[in-house]
Amino acid sequence: MNVVLGGVVSIVLFGVVRRLPRTWWICGAGVSVVFLIFFIMIAPVFIFPLLNKYTVLEDPKITQPILSLARANGIPAQKVYQMDASRQTTRMSANVSGYGQTMRITLNDNLLSRGSPEEIQSVMGHEMGHYVLHHIAKDILHFSVVIVIFFALLRWSLERALARWGERWRVRGIGDPAVLPLVFLLGSLFAFVYTPFLNTHIRTNEHEADMYGLNASRQPDGFTQAAIHLGEYRKMDPGPFEEWIFFDHPSGRNRIHDAMLWKAENLELFTPKAGY
Template structure:
């Protein structure tokens, strides 16, 4: 046994092992993967363009001003008007965005063989999402416009805290109340793999006594898992694609990665990081929106930012700012993902499982981008980097046995 380990350590070349894994994706499969992911770069741009055009139409044709006027006629309570305004805004915006959504989320997914839904099934999920938006968005809007009215000079600060608070509440309630609206969650069948997943969780002080499997295969071919929730809503979940399309070693590698997010406190760190992002965003909105309204507001029937009718303008500016901040947002997430990768390798001790599942993810992620490309467009480490780090981890473990 010792001699075998010594021989393996002496002959194992992590770079050669990495190339061997990368060679399993070639020809038409690699071209398809690259085309899908690279097409997503343009979707970022055109998505922002669509948002700006729809926002312009809502302002230019006076729809936004009419919705605000209708809300004012329905109620004399000024604090309630943004919530009422949100109803036609969400419905009309969703309708205008629908052709774009059908292309990006349904047609394109089928073109690349990633979707398992027919149009009616996809539309049903979209309708559920719309109903949730009709409940949540009025509350968010009501809170934000309240601070815009009451603190004209510092509303950007209070709006940031409001959005962060909603994100935190969403993280708590989503696993229990939102996710089951789209998928059925069932306890994972008893067996060695379930015991190994829970063993990893308990070894890393994750307070979970069950593992849930959800039926994502009714929607997509993608593999996925997560450790979601906060406090009493913490839940370890993996989708049925992960169970059905990967080996036990790959499942353990993925679950080790997901546990890393929880143990390393990425939920809280991301909340802080994205709070800083929203602070910059709202500060720029606070600075730019009044200047644009001073120039064009009379044409749109919008006099001030405190009027809910200004929302399309705020959304248009925000979409452009988010586009420009793409490298920053991706770097925040990619950094956490790289840390979770390292944690998962140590927790699961399945480097080949992690390398193999990284190759499976290349169905919809470009495997070998350039460094600038990865910095700008990747919110996860590239498949090549993930495989290489797994093989380097394996080499270190083999060397430690020498």
Template structure:
């Protein structure tokens, strides 16, 4: 994004609110309308996605399919602990097929319509098949664990299942950078150079134990800029996508990487695992209380009689679908709070407030830039562009005298554009 210098600010007189307005006003006309329409449409996708999940669950229960899959697993093996894994195979495959039209619309057609998808339909299907394979394995393992806990502790399984899921989440965070992410993208060491040295320098200065920086080819999927510090212990790695290198200035790359390093330094992965485990706790408690009551009324019709039967899974997914939608404001607030803390850390680490603000404007391609206060609180899992630009300009005002002369200017980006026109 080209930066126009409007005026040179002295150590006093810099107005962060005016500077914020200058950035926000650079997104106008069709670009802003397209961004708002895309993001606001996502509000309805939450509701419709829940209804699609409920319809899928009802179909599997009412038709008797779920009960027949459980009986099939029992015929295949007498090992009760293995039966949920076998049940997972038809459950995942059939439920994925039921919702496939909805998935095609939300994940491919709509993204293509707004110019946010680079994959053709065939390429997208290929990635979906890979993702389906991962889902089959993960679901099979998870169901073995959860139903073993249900059988062993029928009165308190909600508590022990939540603790088990916390361990499962931590294990997932450990292996994802090494075994899952490379299934979808190619990771290569970032070429040596000044920018790579600056990123590693920031990492070392903040105690991030990473000796290399990886670049992954996400441009084959879309043009969104992205980076992360992922993994746990020996699998920790710093990664950024090729879009960030292609579309951002060196200062903007530093601003983004400062934010991502903040997630690691502030321990957000552990906080997130803990909080998600508490969310699981609420969901499992709801299932523990509600499932026997629902089965007492409709279980005979469905061929499902006890919560320890894997055939209950469609009912579990239906209850959790409603629970997740109702919990969305709380979950979004949790994530948004962590993102805001990482923003502050990144500003201190990279000391590139205008680069941070211009990057926030780039993200307006798919995030509404100026939502209402309540709208942001409910639907945004990251701070809005307005919130981020304002934070950057206030940081700049507080540290103006410390910045190099070249950074003391009042900046305004050129009019923002999206990656490609809506089709």
């Protein structure tokens, strides 16, 4: 899916460059933002269901707590869906996507088969946190700014590189397909420099959703179980510098620490009250 979308975006952008050699970077940024919005807001509702089997989850033991949690947090979902992700991965995940009538709560079958009810509720609290905290809108704004900056830097770099070495490289101009290796090189350099900042942005959102989910679901033990499961494919205890550079989610250790700290500060929720 990502390869197909990436190919389509590349073809469209190169077409923009060839047709608009003076303002290509402005139009290219605009086209990229449109694709970004499509991928974040539209694809999860209308495209991804074409690639996986989505079915309505009927088990009230699972759906009722989730829908109750959704109503308590202002999420107008009426049904809970299951996705057959186990055909492709063993990872556990869920999401809240769409708006209004297209609102959808989805759990993958790995979470349903491997997660406890408490774990499922904690994961859904986290995902609802992304929705309630408007992380989608914030991501669109953040990445739109980054896209504009990237295209401005790309234009500046290409103009100077081609003015100095274009004749030697036999690149006739920005619309020449021979310029693509240079574009990919510059894009890779930009991505390399931007990666720690990208990961920090995403990791901050994830931490906010973690804390929201703990407060909403009140399932710190379930959240800890989820963090341990995620440790199957993420390093549990990286160093601070390693986490800043390479991790786009809080480490498992930090997540477990946050959950246990939250539980320690809310022990009255878990301590049976003595009878009179």
